[in-house]
Amino acid sequence: MIEFTIISWIMALLVIGAAIYAIETKDLLSSAIAAGVASLVVSIMFLILQAPDVAITEASIGAGLTMAIFVYAIGKTGRWEK
Known part of the structure; x- marks a missing residue:
């Protein structure tokens, strides 16, 4: 049970870190990739919580599409925010 809690906290911190990076960076491509990473970590969290249908949906739509x-x-536009 302790291992599950530690893994959950680490993954939550990864999501928060990726989200903050996505908001704060001026490089829009890095921002989009960081948002995708955050979504991918959330889908892994759904797998750990035994919700594979939600995890597949989050990974395919949230992280992928x-x-x-x-x-x-x-x-098609510009990579750097002004």
């Missing part, structure tokens, strides 16, 4: 759309849009 959304990040792909952001990267495509950043490629």
Whole structure:
């Protein structure tokens, strides 16, 4: 039980760190990748909590599709925030 709590805290800190990095960075591509990483860690947390259907949905839509759309849009516009 202690191991589960430690892993949960580490993953929560990873999500918070990735979210803060995504907000604070001026490089929009890095921001989109950090948001995708945060979403991927959340999907792993769902797997640990034994919700595989939610984990698959979060990984495919949250981490995969959304990040792909952001990267495509950043490629069509500009990479750096002014």
